[in-house]
Amino acid sequence: xxxxxxxxxxxxxxxxxxxxxxxxxxxxxxxxxxxxxxxxxxxxxxxxxxxxxxxxxxxxxxxxxxxxxxxxxxxxxxxxxxxxxxxxxxxxxxxxxxxxxxxxxxxxxxxxxxxxxxxxxxxxxxxxxxxxxxxxxxxxxxxxxxxxxxxxxxxxxxxxxxxxxxxxxxxxxxxxxxxxxxxxxxxxxxxxxxxxxxxxxxxxxxxxxxxxxxxxxxxxxxxxxxxxxxxxxxxxxxxxxxxxxxxxxxxxxxxxxxxxxxxxxxxxxxxxxxxxxxxxxxxxxxxxxxxxxxxxxxxxxxxxxxxxxxxxxxxxxxxxxxxxxxxxxxxxxxxxxxxxxxxxxxxxxxxxxxxxxxxxxxxxxxxxxxxxxxxxxxxxxxxxxxxxxxxxxxxxxxxxxxxxxxxxxx
Amino acid sequence: xxxxxxxxxxxxxxxxxxxxxxxxxxxxxxxxxxxxxxxxxxxxxxxxxxxxxxxxxxxxxxxxxxxxxxxxxxxxxxxxxxxxxxxxxxxxxxxxxxxxxxxxxxxxxxxxxxxxxxxxxxxxxxxxxxxxxxxxxxxxxxxxxxxxxxxxxxxxxxxxxxxxxxxxxxxxxxxxxxxxxxxxxxxxxxxxxxxxxxxxxxxxxxxxxxxxxxxxxxxxxxxxxxxxxxxxxxxxxxxxxxxxxxxxxxxxxxxxxxxxxxxxxxxxxxxxxxxxxxxxxxxxxxxxxxxxxxxxxxxxxxxxxxxxxxxxxxxxxxxx
Ligand code: SF4
Numbered sequence: 001x002x003x004x005x006x007x008x009x010x011x012x013x014x015x016x017x018x019x020x021x022x023x024x025x026x027x028x029x030x031x032x033x034x035x036x037x038x039x040x041x042x043x044x045x046x047x048x049x050x051x052x053x054x055x056x057x058x059x060x061x062x063x064x065x066x067x068x069x070x071x072x073x074x075x076x077x078x079x080x081x082x083x084x085x086x087x088x089x090x091x092x093x094x095x096x097x098x099x100x101x102x103x104x105x106x107x108x109x110x111x112x113x114x115x116x117x118x119x120x121x122x123x124x125x126x127x128x129x130x131x132x133x134x135x136x137x138x139x140x141x142x143x144x145x146x147x148x149x150x151x152x153x154x155x156x157x158x159x160x161x162x163x164x165x166x167x168x169x170x171x172x173x174x175x176x177x178x179x180x181x182x183x184x185x186x187x188x189x190x191x192x193x194x195x196x197x198x199x200x201x202x203x204x205x206x207x208x209x210x211x212x213x214x215x216x217x218x219x220x221x222x223x224x225x226x227x228x229x230x231x232x233x234x235x236x237x238x239x240x241x242x243x244x245x246x247x248x249x250x251x252x253x254x255x256x257x258x259x260x261x262x263x264x265x266x267x268x269x270x271x272x273x274x275x276x277x278x279x280x281x282x283x284x285x286x287x288x289x290x291x292x293x294x295x296x297x298x299x300x301x302x303x304x305x306x307x308x309x310x311x312x313x314x315x316x317x318x319x320x321x322x323x324x325x326x327x328x329x330x331x332x333x334x335x336x337x338x339x340x341x342x343x344x345x346x347x348x349x350x351x352x353x354x355x356x357x358x359x360x361x362x363x364x365x366x367x368x369x370x371x372x373x374x375x376x377x378x379x380x381x382x383x384x385x386x387x388x389x390x391x392x393x394x395x396x397x398x399x400x401x402x403x404x405x406x407x408x409x410x
Numbered sequence: 411x412x413x414x415x416x417x418x419x420x421x422x423x424x425x426x427x428x429x430x431x432x433x434x435x436x437x438x439x440x441x442x443x444x445x446x447x448x449x450x451x452x453x454x455x456x457x458x459x460x461x462x463x464x465x466x467x468x469x470x471x472x473x474x475x476x477x478x479x480x481x482x483x484x485x486x487x488x489x490x491x492x493x494x495x496x497x498x499x500x501x502x503x504x505x506x507x508x509x510x511x512x513x514x515x516x517x518x519x520x521x522x523x524x525x526x527x528x529x530x531x532x533x534x535x536x537x538x539x540x541x542x543x544x545x546x547x548x549x550x551x552x553x554x555x556x557x558x559x560x561x562x563x564x565x566x567x568x569x570x571x572x573x574x575x576x577x578x579x580x581x582x583x584x585x586x587x588x589x590x591x592x593x594x595x596x597x598x599x600x601x602x603x604x605x606x607x608x609x610x611x612x613x614x615x616x617x618x619x620x621x622x623x624x625x626x627x628x629x630x631x632x633x634x635x636x637x638x639x640x641x642x643x644x645x646x647x648x649x650x651x652x653x654x655x656x657x658x659x660x661x662x663x664x665x666x667x668x669x670x671x672x673x674x675x676x677x678x679x680x681x682x683x684x685x686x687x688x689x690x691x692x693x694x695x696x697x698x699x700x701x702x703x704x705x706x707x708x709x710x711x712x713x714x715x716x717x718x719x720x721x722x723x724x725x726x727x728x729x730x
Contacts, residue, residue, distance in 0.1 A: 025495045028488055054491040059527030063484030066477065066524065070452065070488025073475050076495050078488070096478055202450050202473040202489070204506060209468035211476035213460055 005183040011174035012037035014142045014181050015081065015107045015167075018149025020051045021189045022105070024079035025196075028056040028067035030086060033119045034175040035109045038081040061086035065093035065106075072102045073210065075201035077153065079104075083171065084111035084125045091129060097164045098133025098226060100211045101199050103156035104164045105149060110138075110272060110323075111171040112357040120358020121171035123272065123324035127300075127332045133226045135165040135233055136300040138271040142179035144252040145169050150184070151240045154193050158240075160232040162199045170273040172358065184248050192247040230302045237299055255304035257296040260286070261311055264293030266374060269308075269337050270321040271297045274361050278321060281363040285370060292370065297333065305340045312337075313345045317373045321366060322382070323355045330382040348373070351382040359386055411597050411604075417443050426469035428461035431629030433593055433619035433636070434540050435461060435469075438511070440596050441538065442472065444603030449507040450493075452486055454521060455479040456513030457547045457621075458540075472509075480520045482512045483528030486535040494534075507607055508535035515545045517616075518554035518576050525614075529583040532611045536603075539576065539614070542621035550624040557644070559696045561683040562624075568686055568696070572703075580614040581650050587613040589649040593620070594637035598659040602649060609651075618645040626682025635680050641669070642677040643704040657711070665711045674701045 009017075015038045019027065029039040045051035058064045064080050071078045082090065087108050097104060108126050112118040126136060137152060139145045145167065152165040169175065200210065214222065238254035245251040259279055261267065266285075268278045275296040285292040295311055297304060312318050318341070322331030329335060334351035341349065350373045355361040365385050372378045389397065404410075421442035428435040434457050442449070451474040453459055462470050477485045489508045496502040512521060517539040525537060544562050545551040552562045552569050555576070559568040580588045587609050591599035599617065606613040620635040622628065627635055639645035640660035647661040656662075663669040675697060678684040687693045 026488065026491050028484075028491075054495060056487050056491050056533075057531070058484055058487065059530075060484075060523060062480055063487070063524045063527055066481035066484035067488030067491070069477070069481075070475065070485035071492040072488075074450075074489050074492035074496065075501075076492035078492075092478055093481070100475075202475060204448065204450070204473060207471055207473045209462060209465075209470055209474040209476070212462055212468060212474075213464040215464055218465060 006180055007183055008178050008180050009142065010037060010176050010178055011142050011145055011169055012109070012176065013041045014146045015149060015169075016041035016045065017183055018146045019079040020045055021146070021184055021186060022079070022150050022153045022193060023077065024053060025076045026054050026056065026068070026071035026078040027080065028058050028064045028071065028078070029080045029082070030058050030061050030064050032061070032083050032086040034111060034171045035081045035083040035086070035107070037175070038107060061089040062093060065090040065097065068104055068106070069093060069097055069102060072104050072198065073202050075196065075198060077196040079106070081107040081109070083109040084113055087125045087129060088113065091132070094129055094132035094134055094164070096211070099222065101162045102164060103153075103162050103198055105152040105156055106164065106166055107149065108166050108168045109171050109175045110168050118357040119171065121173055121273070121323070122356045122358070123168070123332070124356075126166060126168050127324040129166070130301060130332075133163060134301065135163055135230070135237075137165065137167050137298055138300060139167065139169040139174070140273050140275050140296060141252070142174065142181045143250060145174070146181055146184065147244060147248070147250050147252060150189055150193060150248070151237075151244050154240045155233060155236050157197055158236045159199070161229050161236050163226065163229050163233065168272065173273040182250070184250070188248045192244055234302050234304075253296065253298050254307075255297075255299040255302075256307045256311070257298055258311065259294040259296070261293035261295065263291055264315060265291040266315055266317040266319070266370060267293045267295055267312060268319050268321060268366065268370070269295045269297060269333065271300065271333060272323065274321055274323055274355055277361050277363050278366065281366045281370070284363055284367050288367075290371070290374060303336050303340060308337060308340045309344045312341050312347065315347045317370070318347055318349045319366070319370050319373055320349065320351045321361070322351055322353045325353050325356070325382070334382060348380065350378050350380070353382050353384045354386045361386070411601055413597060416600065417446070419443070421447065421471035423469045423471050425463055425467065426461050427463050428457070429623055429629065431622045431632040432457070432461065433542065433617075433621060433632050434458055436593050436632070437540050437599070437617045437619060440599050441509070441603050444600045445507050445509060445536075445607055447472070448504060449509050450489060451475070452477055452482065452489060452508070452510045454482045454510060454512035454516040455547070456516055456540075457542070458511055458513070460547065479516050481524055482510045482516055482521045482537060483524035483526070483533070486510045486537065487528045487531065487533040490534045510535060510537045512537070512539055513547065514539055514541040514543060514555035515547075515553045517541075518574060522576070526583065529580060529585050529612045529614070532585060534610050534612070536606050536613045536615065539616045540619040541616055542619040542624055543573070544621070544624050546621045546624045558700060559684060559687060561686060577614065577616045581655075583612070585612040585614060586610070587649070587651050589615045590645070590647055591615060591617045592636050592640050592645060592647055592659070593617065594633050594640060595647060595659040598647060605649075624683070626685075627680060631680065635677070638672070638677040638680055641672040642674045643671050643708055644674060644677050664708065665715050667712065671704070671708055674704055
């Protein structure tokens with residue numbers, strides 16, 4: 001048996017290993033907490049001659065994405081990493097990358113947005129980038145971060161897809177904690193991941209103008225092609241996961257990962273590290289006599305519509321645990337899950353919005369609410385079960401009430 | 411180099427959608443001739459994004475990536491890093507010239523962060539700002555490059571501030587080559603591009619680009635207005651390398667006393683965007699402000715030039 005290289009590493013350093021094993025040749029990035037360790041580790045790899053790569057220490061995230069677009073357009077496999085405000089700052093160029101159809105992989109360490117400054121985890125940053133034409137994959141273990149980055153290149157560069165991929169994992173809960181990972185065998189990764197290829201590149205022998213003005217006569221076709229690519233990606237992501245299991249080893253699910261769903265009567269749906277808390281909830285609920293299961297959504301775009309229908313169709317209750325919110329509506333994952341199962345069976349779907357800005361998500365709160373749901377005692381709109389008012393909030397509330405009184409608001 | 415020695419091959423092709431007399435397209439033509447075929451282009455949101463013609467046609471005979479407004483220095487950083495990789499791995503036999511083509515809006519204002527970052531890293535590419543002194547693409551609004559007192563659609567009584575000088579800001583970055591150019595001096599412009607092509611690191615070339623619809627002059631007057639700008643000192647031609655500035659062409663002739671500095675009024679009167687300085691009545695104050703500013707600069711330069719000649723005379727005088 002061949003030696004397997006195992007390390008105990010932070011999620012961020014593991015992400016750097018992902019880029020290294022995928023043989024990214026250009027990395028452009030700007031530091032932001034909690035992503036910083038990713039690019040520190042990559043520059044160390046490069047300095048010590050362990051990774052053959054150019055690192056562009058750009059002056060902003062907007063430039064990080066622009067540089068990456070330039071490098072990929074030249075025909076070179078590239079990598080970047082960001083988080084929160086950084087992702088928000090590069091938003092314009094996220095569209096640019098998908099609209100001109102460039103394959104690339106970027107890590108986003110899920111962090112809340114300010115103000116007030118909050119460096120801890122929720123999913124608001126990447127959820128707000130939902131409609132940029134990027135494939136979005138969410139990890140829940142360090143090993144999955146490593147394996148998903150490698151698979152992401154494979155998916156991104158697949159001729160049926162050719163879209164950028166964002167690999168997401170939770171700030172601090174995953175970025176800075178240590179877990180054991182198996183660093184995959186480079187030869188096996190090379191067999192799994194062919195050398196870089198792309199639909200097009202800036203070619204001196206075939207000069208072509210990319211991204212110029214496009215009239216209404218052609219624009220819808222461009223957008224439609226992105227939709228088609230997303231549809232194709234559903235299959236390609238699953239295939240890549242299967243082939244990775246065979247060639248490299250290790251499996252984390254396709255578009256979704258399930259836990260104790262075989263005989264489930266009710267289910268939790270979650271993304272990212274909070275899904276691990278939900279596993280504990282599932283075990284706890286089972287001890288209390290409820291046949292509960294978990295569906296972890298690994299892939300938010302394309303959304304696993306068929307998978308969810310198949311899994312959730314005959315259940316008594318479905319509860320979504322949301323770590324992001326669509327203001328003026330409801331939990332962002334909740335809307336999607338409801339839309340996916342709409343018209344397929346009539347099980348009620350509930351929503352817990354919790355864990356924002358890094359707040360702890362206790363399993364018993366989820367369990368309590370699930371039991372209430374099973375008794376038919378839970379309202380259908382999004383609930384915020386961990387919101388509480390302490391003295392500070394009372395103070396704010398009082399000044400708000402005074403303001404209302406002054407303004408004559410009743 | 412004379413005009414008739416310019417390469418005949420055209421890389422700026424027919425069928426562009428530029429306005430008649432567009433300075434941007436004229437500048438592209440000269441730049442492409444000087445840089446040749448082994449060039450890859452990034453066009454930053456500006457009139458050039460539109461004038462190259464809509465998808466899938468193109469008047470640009472070089473591989474081109476159109477990019478968002480604020481990205482010039484950054485996209486070129488990625489392109490040049492990738493080009494180095496391609497040379498290193500033998501996929502390119504020779505490194506192509508990476509050329510950024512941006513307007514003044516994309517350079518002076520929204521794009522300066524990316525440009526400054528790239529210059530500080532001394533990323534290897536040529537950055538061109540064709541400066542029409544306004545956001546011509548969106549119909550002529552004020553930019554950081556708009557001169558004092560000029561009309562734009564959002565400075566209807568003339569801009570109240572002086573323009574900033576990005577070429578000098580680039581000099582302050584300590585990059586290996588900074589040059590300014592004018593359409594009225596095409597051989598000077600050609601020489602500067604040809605020189606920049608041979609230098610490694612960040613090179614910055616800024617071309618003044620008189621824009622007929624934006625500046626309100628007949629489309630046959632582009633070159634005339636460009637020449638007046640240099641003759642009146644409103645636009646100066648120089649190149650800066652190795653810590654030294656050398657004035658060139660028309661500007662050099664004025665400094666050396668071979669030509670007289672023309673009154674700025676000739677330049678202001680040639681364009682509609684300064685009409686309010688003369689009608690309904692003459693705005694002596696603002697005209698004098700502009701003229702004095704130019705006069706001060708040239709007096710200093712002419713004095714320095716004379717001093718230099720004088721010192722050289724002493725140095726070169728035979729020992730007694
Ligand atoms: S507006 Fe001016 S710069 Fe723009 S295309 Fe027309 S002439 Fe050229």
